[in-house]
Amino acid sequence: MAQVVLENIYKSFPDRQGERAVVPVATPPLLTADELQLADSDPTTNRLGTNVLRRINLTVVDGEFMVLVGPSGCGKSTLLRLIAGLEEMTGGNIWVGKRLVNDLPPKERDIAMVFQNYALYPHMTVYDNLAFGLRRTKLGNGELGAPTQWSQRRAGVPPVEATGVGLGAWGMGSRENSAFPTPYSLLPISKWAENLLVGMTRSLPKGLRYVNERERSVDQQVCHVAALLQIEALLNRLPKQLSGGQKQRVALGRAIARNPQVFLMDEPLSNLDAKLRAETRAQIVKLQRQLGTTTIYVTHDQTEAMTMGDRIAVMCAGSIQQVAHPLELYNRPATRFVAEFIGSPPMNFLPVQFHAPLLIIHPQFRLKLPEVWATVLQKYDGQSLILGIRPEHLSLSVAASKNLLVQVDLVEALGNETYLSVNPSESDLTATASLQVRIAPDQVARIGEQLWLSLALDKIHFFDPDTGLAIWHH
Numbered sequence: 478m479a480q481v482v483l484e485n486i487y488k489s490f491p492d493r494q495g496e497r498a499v500v501p502v503a504t505p506p507l508l509t510a511d512e513l514q515l516a517d518s519d520p521t522t523n524r525l526g527t528n529v530l531r532r533i534n535l536t537v538v539d540g541e542f543m544v545l546v547g548p549s550g551c552g553k554s555t556l557l558r559l560i561a562g563l564e565e566m567t568g569g570n571i572w573v574g575k576r577l578v579n580d581l582p583p584k585e586r587d588i589a590m591v592f593q594n595y596a597l598y599p600h601m602t603v604y605d606n607l608a609f610g611l612r613r614t615k616l617g618n619g620e621l622g623a624p625t626q627w628s629q630r631r632a633g634v635p636p637v638e639a640t641g642v643g644l645g646a647w648g649m650g651s652r653e654n655s656a657f658p659t660p661y662s663l664l665p666i667s668k669w670a671e672n673l674l675v676g677m678t679r680s681l682p683k684g685l686r687y688v689n690e691r692e693r694s695v696d697q698q699v700c701h702v703a704a705l706l707q708i709e710a711l712l713n714r715l716p717k718q719l720s721g722g723q724k725q726r727v728a729l730g731r732a733i734a735r736n737p738q739v740f741l742m743d744e745p746l747s748n749l750d751a752k753l754r755a756e757t758r759a760q761i762v763k764l765q766r767q768l769g770t771t772t773i774y775v776t777h778d779q780t781e782a783m784t785m786g787d788r789i790a791v792m793c794a795g796s797i798q799q800v801a802h803p804l805e806l807y808n809r810p811a812t813r814f815v816a817e818f819i820g821s822p823p824m825n826f827l828p829v830q831f832h833a834p835l836l837i838i839h840p841q842f843r844l845k846l847p848e849v850w851a852t853v854l855q856k857y858d859g860q861s862l863i864l865g866i867r868p869e870h871l872s873l874s875v876a877a878s879k880n881l882l883v884q885v886d887l888v889e890a891l892g893n894e895t896y897l898s899v900n901p902s903e904s905d906l907t908a909t910a911s912l913q914v915r916i917a918p919d920q921v922a923r924i925g926e927q928l929w930l931s932l933a934l935d936k937i938h939f940f941d942p943d944t945g946l947a948i949w950h951h
């Protein structure tokens with residue numbers, strides 16, 4: 478296993494065929510407020526020309542499950558393809574462990590990638606799909622790593638024997654060592670002829686295949702992975718005989734079987750229905766914990782990101798805006814974009830005026846902020862701010878100058894909770910969109926009804942209206 482370090486990565490696609498990509502001249506070390514704002518605009522029109530990835534810096538520590546999340550088109554797949562070596566970088570460095578892999582071809586990077594569309598070989602059985610990569614892999618002395626070495630690399634995984642799916646179960650054997658002799662057991666045979674026989678008999682039923690040392694090792698790994706993913710019963714099927722979830726597990730199995738230093742997964746669950754997605758999500762997390770393999774997982778789904786990641790990197794228009802643990806992202810979003818993207822329904826934003834030391838004025842309400850805000854907001858005296866508040870931090874209340882009068886537009890009762898979509902009454906505030914409010918299931922609200930809402934004072938966020946950066950008190 479290994480850590481992955483991305484250093485100042487840029488990627489441009491040529492505007493037109495044959496034209497050279499734009500290479501950035503200077504690479505300042507940190508995103509400035511100015512840059513972050515640029516990131517909010519269309520990447521094809523910003524000053525860096527056609528850059529779809531801009532100054533990506535990220536360290537994924539050894540064994541970590543890192544989720545890259547962001548809206549469609551923000552550059553997630555491109556970044557993953559750069560790490561895998563399927564796409565060439567415009568600038569920057571990629572380290573896997575201690576190796577700089579910039580110029581290594583994909584197969585030498587010791588990385589396995591799982592795609593959204595399972596990409597299984599349709600004419601091969603599940604067994605052969607799992608074995609395919611292993612048969613092509615050469616390690617060190619030109620042979621596959623010995624099975625013992627393989628299981629040692631995977632701390633905590635039971636050895637093959639313990640899974641109950643050993644070689645014997647397949648009726649496979651070699652000339653030297655087999656409880657189940659094959660038709661070839663007695664042939665005196667050279668290494669060269671052995672390889673030829675392996676290839677020629679590969680498409681035969683298992684009992685008739687010629688099995689050499691290397692094939693035995695492949696078999697052991699395939700069986701091990703099949704046991705891990707509970708797909709032993711599917712090994713003889715063709716991909717067309719599998720459900721979506723089963724195909725996805727085989728695709729995962731193929732990546733796991735290769736025992737890479739790093740897994741890259743690009744929206745691997747998008748083709749599954751909601752229930753299966755939730756199940757497979759849990760299974761992937763469990764497997765990753767068990768295997769301890771450094772993983773970079775791409776999704777546009779914030780729920781997936783929040784439930785799966787050790788840490789999450791939020792991407793927007795080709796840049797990373799924040800990298801943090803899930804709850805830290807939720808509780809302390811660094812930008813308005815992150816605040817809106819993480820959380821469902823998203824955070825509400827209200828334009829307000831600030832008056833030092835602690836007064837907030839909105840056309841409909843006036844609030845006195847807690848003392849903690851005094852210092853950090855001082856410089857915004859007399860200026861506008863964006864106030865952010867999550868749906869669960871607005872609650873039904875009584876008429877008061879510090880509360881907000883709204884009209885209910887929509888009621889979504891989910892059973893365990895109820896969401897309201899509301900509009901500030903007397904709404905001459907063009908900038909104020911409808912607000913989302915979460916109330917308890919036993920609270921009643923009807924469409925068209927007017928309600929008073931109070932804001933949880935200790936849960937308020939502020940954002941600079943020009944830069945979109947969060948203003949934090951410490």
Ligand SMILES: Nc1ncnc2c1ncn2[C@@H]1O[C@H](COP(=O)(O)OP(=O)(O)O)[C@@H](O)[C@H]1O
Pocket residue numbers: 490491529547548549550551552553554555556
């Ligand atoms: N081969 C390519 N040539 C030109 N533009 C590309 C190519 N691949 C991706 N892009 C552009 O790069 C941006 C990021 O794409 P992608 O990485 O697929 O986004 P995501 O995976 O986040 O949805 C998009 O604007 C897309 O149109």
Ligand SMILES: [Mg+2]
Pocket residue numbers: 553554555743
């Ligand atoms: Mg993508």
